[in-house]
Amino acid sequence: MESAGSKSCLEIWTEENAKLVAELKNISTNTAKLTDILRQNFVYFIKLLEKIQGLEAYGKHFDERGILKLWEMTFRSISDPTFIQTVDQLIYLQCLLWLSRNQLEDVEVVLHMLRERSSSVSDVNIQHDDLWQCIKAGNLLKDSSGSHLLLVQSLSTIGKLMYTCATFLRGFRKVEQGHYLEAIDILQLAAEGLCSKRILAEIYTLIGYSSVQTGKPQTGLQYFQWALQADIQCFPALYHAAMVYRQLEMVEAELEALNHLSVLLESWDQSKDANHIEPQILIQPEQLVRIPSTSQLLTSVNQVYVKHSLARRCLQMRRTEDAAEHYLDLLASFFEGSQKEVFLVADSTVPRIPEMYLEAAVALLQCQRYHDVITICEEISCKMSTLLSEKLTYEIIVNEWLPKDSLERTEIDMVCQSSHSDHLNQSQTHCATKKETLNYILWMATSFLYQAQAFALLGNNKESLTNFSRCINLLLKVQVVGPTDSGEPNNQIDTLKENIMEIKYLQKLKSLAFVGKGMQLTERGQDREALQNFHLSLQACSDQRLKINSKSARCTLSPGRNLLGIKFGIKLQWH
Numbered sequence: 001m002e003s004a005g006s007k008s009c010l011e012i013w014t015e016e017n018a019k020l021v022a023e024l025k026n027i028s029t030n031t032a033k034l035t036d037i038l039r040q041n042f043v044y045f046i047k048l049l050e051k052i053q054g055l056e057a058y059g060k061h062f063d064e065r066g067i068l069k070l071w072e073m074t075f076r077s078i079s080d081p082t083f084i085q086t087v088d089q090l091i092y093l094q095c096l097l098w099l100s101r102n103q104l105e106d107v108e109v110v111l112h113m114l115r116e117r118s119s120s121v122s123d124v125n126i127q128h129d130d131l132w133q134c135i136k137a138g139n140l141l142k143d144s145s146g147s148h149l150l151l152v153q154s155l156s157t158i159g160k161l162m163y164t165c166a167t168f169l170r171g172f173r174k175v176e177q178g179h180y181l182e183a184i185d186i187l188q189l190a191a192e193g194l195c196s197k198r199i200l201a202e203i204y205t206l207i208g209y210s211s212v213q214t215g216k217p218q219t220g221l222q223y224f225q226w227a228l229q230a231d232i233q234c235f236p237a238l239y240h241a242a243m244v245y246r247q248l249e250m251v252e253a254e255l256e257a258l259n260h261l262s263v264l265l266e267s268w269d270q271s272k273d274a275n276h277i278e279p280q281i282l283i284q285p286e287q288l289v290r291i292p293s294t295s296q297l298l299t300s301v302n303q304v305y306v307k308h309s310l311a312r313r314c315l316q317m318r319r320t321e322d323a324a325e326h327y328l329d330l331l332a333s334f335f336e337g338s339q340k341e342v343f344l345v346a347d348s349t350v351p352r353i354p355e356m357y358l359e360a361a362v363a364l365l366q367c368q369r370y371h372d373v374i375t376i377c378e379e380i381s382c383k384m385s386t387l388l389s390e391k392l393t394y395e396i397i398v399n400e401w402l403p404k405d406s407l408e409r410t411e412i413d414m415v416c417q418s419s420h421s422d423h424l425n426q427s428q429t430h431c432a433t434k435k436e437t438l439n440y441i442l443w444m445a446t447s448f449l450y451q452a453q454a455f456a457l458l459g460n461n462k463e464s465l466t467n468f469s470r471c472i473n474l475l476l477k478v479q480v481v482g483p484t485d486s487g488e489p490n491n492q493i494d495t496l497k498e499n500i501m502e503i504k505y506l507q508k509l510k511s512l513a514f515v516g517k518g519m520q521l522t523e524r525g526q527d528r529e530a531l532q533n534f535h536l537s538l539q540a541c542s543d544q545r546l547k548i549n550s551k552s553a554r555c556t557l558s559p560g561r562n563l564l565g566i567k568f569g570i571k572l573q574w575h
Contacts, residue, residue, distance in 0.1 A: 020044055020048065049093060053067070092155060165288040167187075184210050199289065208241075239306070394437065449468070475509060
């Protein structure tokens with residue numbers, strides 16, 4: 001430290017800290033890009049802390065566990081009261097950094113070290129359960145008028161901030177673990193701490209969600225309302241309220257909440273929201289609380305999901321005009337910006353995009369907007385045609401899709417398992433590829449089916465017959481093949497058809513297509529050919545709800561009625 005003259009490390013670090021704090025306090029809250037400036041200052045403080053800890057010399061080779069050991073060594077080796085006071089202040093800064101990384105356990109370890117030393121010095125026994133209350137009250141580490149270290153915020157404010165954020169995270173973890181009553185008690189304590197409007201709204205949202213899970217939906221709705229009063233842009237609260245209304249079968253309230261949420265999401269300016277700073281609190285709770293992106297409790301509500309939920313609920317409630325408009329609005333959003341490139345990308349909260357197109361076709365069919373149905377279905381079939389090969393057949397081999405214990409394991413994803421770990425990844429990839437190809441076929445066939453029905457309802461018998469035939473020909477490419485070495489292949493094929501959902505949908509689609517084609521042939525007076533198609537329909541699907549006979553075909557499935565006897569277009573839930 002020759003360049004520093006006679007100054008000690010403590011003096012150098014104190015001067016650097018004072019410079020950073022002075023610059024930060026002189027920043028106007030009206031300055032453009034305030035968030036970026038604060039973030040840069042945050043980086044400078046981190047570098048200063050690393051310099052004090054000696055981490056610069058270690059670089060990336062120094063892990064988080066090593067930092068804990070370093071603090072433990074510091075507690076044991078430092079005895080100078082002035083230096084101890086400075087180190088204690090740095091402990092709070094270190095705790096804030098750990099909180100911002102969700103390292104709550106590390107915070108508790110260091111604070112327990114501080115508690116033990118404070119207890120030994122002051123002869124005051126601080127109980128384990130009282131630790132966070134002591135932090136909140138400022139009893140563990142108090143501001144000292146004799147300190148020469150310039151602070152951005154007082155230690156008492158930092159302590160209250162730590163208490164709020166740590167209690168929030170503890171409560172959030174209890175919610176994720178399903179311990180809802182414990183979560184409510186902890187989160188109510190967090191609500192009494194130093195909260196920004198956003199954090200208070202999120203706390204109320206979690207309490208409301210926990211209340212619903214404990215069988216108190218009305219209490220949950222009250223907390224969701226308080227959350228929105230604290231922060232009108234607390235979208236998760238509005239979404240969870242809509243789900244409670246659905247649970248209570250309050251349709252009008254549910255649709256109103258979803259519609260309001262959709263409008264708010266469209267008008268939400270994320271950059272403006274990110275730059276919102278409360279001038280009296282430079283270090284804010286939301287800067288320290290990091291909710292994992294995998295959690296759906298408080299993460300940003302998916303706009304596509306909200307639009308889809310609103311459209312689907314309108315369709316389920318037979319508000320077909322509203323449903324059609326919401327679906328068209330949803331489809332239009334796929335062609336804005338980067339959405340053009342995610343035609344087949346799946347999100348865990350929404351159906352696949354082709355499925356949403358087909359649901360839109362259902363809504364438009366029920367609104368008698370047949371030309372729109374044809375246009376939407378043509379788009380699906382064109383896209384799928386580029387993804388499917390020109391193979392004459394597509395084989396589903398039973399022993400690849402059906403395990404020995406298939407009666408207990410019915411989901412297709414569970415089929416893709418292997419007892420040999422060396423071949424597991426390869427087997428899963430092979431099954432996933434085949435499943436996706438089958439999805440393409442089902443989506444394309446369904447689009448042909450809806451086009452055929454739309455043409456039929458427009459009175460275009462020729463085009464209707466053509467599309468019913470295209471649907472049937474495509475589905476007939478899929479062949480379920482039994483193992484050659486099995487003594488009872490037919491039994492295994494039947495089991496596969498009963499247990500694999502995609503195969504069930506394929507059979508129903510095939511049955512409906514034969515029925516539709518038979519109806520159109522009947523309109524042309526070709527009763528013999530129509531009767532053949534009706535019989536093929538019976539062979540394709542054993543579902544009693546789809547069974548008809550040639551005598552009842554005219555009255556049951558006349559051209560003026562919908563083929564959608566399953567209400568929602570083959571359910572369209574192909575995941």
